[in-house]
Amino acid sequence: MASLNLNYQPQVFVDTAQMTREVWLQNRRHGIGGSDASIIMGVSPFATRRDLYYDKLGIKPVEGESEEENWIAKEVGNRLEELVAIIFSKKTGLEVYPDKHMYRHPLFPFMLADMDFIIHFPDGKKGILECKTCNYNSQWKWKDNQVPINYEWQCRHYMAVMNLDVVYIACLYGNNESEFVIRKIERDLDLEEKLIMAEQDFWNHNVQAGVEPPYVEEPDMVLQSLKKFMEKPNQSLQPLQITENVQDKLETYLSLSEEKSKLEARKREIEKAQKTISIPFVEQLGKNCAAFYSDGNSKYHITYQPTVRKMVKKEDIEKLENLYPDAYEDVVSESISRTFRIKKEAA
Numbered sequence: 538m539a540s541l542n543l544n545y546q547p548q549v550f551v552d553t554a555q556m557t558r559e560v561w562l563q564n565r566r567h568g569i570g571g572s573d574a575s576i577i578m579g580v581s582p583f584a585t586r587r588d589l590y591y592d593k594l595g596i597k598p599v600e601g602e603s604e605e606e607n608w609i610a611k612e613v614g615n616r617l618e619e620l621v622a623i624i625f626s627k628k629t630g631l632e633v634y635p636d637k638h639m640y641r642h643p644l645f646p647f648m649l650a651d652m653d654f655i656i657h658f659p660d661g662k663k664g665i666l667e668c669k670t671c672n673y674n675s676q677w678k679w680k681d682n683q684v685p686i687n688y689e690w691q692c693r694h695y696m697a698v699m700n701l702d703v704v705y706i707a708c709l710y711g712n713n714e715s716e717f718v719i720r721k722i723e724r725d726l727d728l729e730e731k732l733i734m735a736e737q738d739f740w741n742h743n744v745q746a747g748v749e750p751p752y753v754e755e756p757d758m759v760l761q762s763l764k765k766f767m768e769k770p771n772q773s774l775q776p777l778q779i780t781e782n783v784q785d786k787l788e789t790y791l792s793l794s795e796e797k798s799k800l801e802a803r804k805r806e807i808e809k810a811q812k813t814i815s816i817p818f819v820e821q822l823g824k825n826c827a828a829f830y831s832d833g834n835s836k837y838h839i840t841y842q843p844t845v846r847k848m849v850k851k852e853d854i855e856k857l858e859n860l861y862p863d864a865y866e867d868v869v870s871e872s873i874s875r876t877f878r879i880k881k882e883a884a
Contacts, residue, residue: 541726541733547640547699550649554637561651564639566593568649569736574694575687577739578732579753582687585762586739586750593744598765614670617709621668622654624717625707632657633666642698645733647740650698656705665695669708676710679718690732692722697729 551564575581576589591598619635626633633654642648654666669688671678678685684692684706692704702724710716743750752759818839822828828839849857858865 541730542644543700545643545700547650548643550639550641552637553639553651561639565649565651566595568641568647569694569740570649570651571691571694574690574732574736577735578690580686580690585752585754585758586743587752588762588765589739590743590750591766594747596766599768617670618653618668621670621707621709621717622666624709624714625666625668625705625719628714628717628719629705631705640698645697645737648694648698648733648736650695652695652699663701664703664705665692665699665701667692667695667704667706669706671708671710673710673716676716676718679708679710679720682720684720684722689722693725693729693732694736696722696724697733 550567553561553564556564569577573589576584576586579586622633622635625631633656636652636655639649639651641650652665653668656664656666658664667688688706692706696702696704704722706720706722708718708720710718739750742748752762754762818828819841822839822841826840826842830837830839854865854869857869
């Protein structure tokens with residue numbers, strides 16, 4: 538059993554009722570919020586610990602998604618919070634009310650909590666309601682009574698700050714009452730202690746000490762993070778000489794490249810064989826999009842469905858730029874990508 542001191546009341550840090558988003562973000566940099574918890578625990582699908590570290594220090598990305606670019610998704614989520622709370626209250630019969638405050642843990646003051654709604658239970662006790670929305674294709678994340686792990690750590694963070702024993706998390710994934718899930722998360726002091734220790738270590742040894750946390754997340758997320766905070770490439774610079782011994786890593790990379798080439802060659806062989814088999818079927822189908830074959834024991838379904846994709850030729854893009862420069866500026870954006878390769882040669 539965890540050895541946490543539970544004899545405390547949360548402290549009001551700031552009133553958020555009339556607060557602008559920019560001021561709210563500034564206040565969040567004074568500590569660790571609920572949505573930061575999953576990043577520190579290494580399970581966030583959105584950010585690395587290095588991203589969070591930079592955010593707490595107010596360091597903005599050189600390249601990446603801006604507030605303006607993703608404002609629609611955030612605005613939809615914010616505006617639907619009240620609707621989610623209304624549906625939850627109707628379905629459960631529980632009384633809920635918004636709480637426009639940011640709270641701080643009195644024993645671990647780096648822990649902040651800014652919640653959606655508070656629940657009033659009939660016995661006088663309180664709980665937390667966390668409201669979520671997602672698109673229809675993401676409903677599978679909630680199947681079999683599951684809660685996405687990043688949301689679970691967020692809720693456990695809130696319970697720790699508020700010294701409350703239960704969070705209900707409700708998610709609307711459609712446009713009617715049946716497309717709605719409710720999950721209950723109860724307090725677990727062992728997990729809470731683990732969370733507090735991880736957050737304390739991050740706050741003290743990284744944020745307060747000014748030490749960048751190492752990248753330990755999935756490679757795609759790490760590379761995306763590096764790209765966001767890296768200056769634009771400059772091809773006029775002289776090649777950088779790496780001084781430490783990295784030969785083992787370079788040789789491993791080249792070995793993997795060779796293995797990948799062999800697999801890709803085999804993949805091309807397989808695809809060629811499949812295309813060869815498909816030829817008489819495609820010829821027989823003609824304008825039909827589906828067919829079937831049955832031998833009495835098994836039935837095979839064959840489809841040859843059209844896929845429509847709109848595209849603009851390179852010469853048409855140049856024509857658009859020359860004839861309609863204003864429209865070109867509105868619809869065409871530039872994206873810089875970089876390709877990583879290793880080549881070996883004699884010294």
